[in-house]
Amino acid sequence: MAEQDEEMPFVFKITAPFARMKIRSLGFDRRKRETKIYEYAIHRYYMDFIEIMVALTIIVCRVYLAYDFGQPFSGSVPLNGSDVFVFLLTISTLSKNWTLMSDYRKNVVERIEIAAKQR
Numbered sequence: 031m032a033e034q035d036e037e038m039p040f041v042f043k044i045t046a047p048f049a050r051m052k053i054r055s056l057g058f059d060r061r062k063r064e065t066k067i068y069e070y071a072i073h074r075y076y077m078d079f080i081e082i083m084v085a086l087t088i089i090v091c092r093v094y095l096a097y098d099f100g101q102p103f104s105g106s107v108p109l110n111g112s113d114v115f116v117f118l119l120t121i122s123t124l125s126k127n128w129t130l131m132s133d134y135r136k137n138v139v140e141r142i143e144i145a146a147k148q149r
Contacts, residue, residue, distance in 0.1 A: 045076035056146035068142050075139050078131040085124035092117060 038046075049072040050060070058065040092113065098105030109117075 041077050041080055042073060044080060045073050048076050049073045056143060057149065058146060068145075071138050071142060075131065075134050078127050078134060081127045082124060082131060085120050085127065088120050089117070089124065092120075 049069050052072050053060060053065060053069050058068060060066070060069070094104055095107040096105065096109045
């Protein structure tokens with residue numbers, strides 16, 4: 031039976047250049063095991079950031095389409111019952127990820143930056 035190649039998730043591919051750039055800017059050697067762990071932690075931070083941006087985009091687009099602001103397409107799709115569920119789900123995702131990202135920034139990313147300064 032042939033092994034299947036496992037691909038990285040799409041969001042992980044998007045955040046890879048940012049995490050590599052952050053690790054390089056901190057002066058870590060990317061070939062070391064410790065650095066790979068730090069890089070993964072930074073990936074996680076950027077993934078949460080992207081999730082927040084997607085949730086904000088969904089909220090802003092839905093509000094734009096629901097209410098007439100005098101701009102093209104604004105107010106063209108009024109709210110219905112299922113939109114309330116999706117809207118509440120998006121707001122809860124946004125608030126959860128906002129809290130996680132701020133805690134992760136304080137407890138992980140700042141510690142990595144301190145470890146880089148102490149080297």
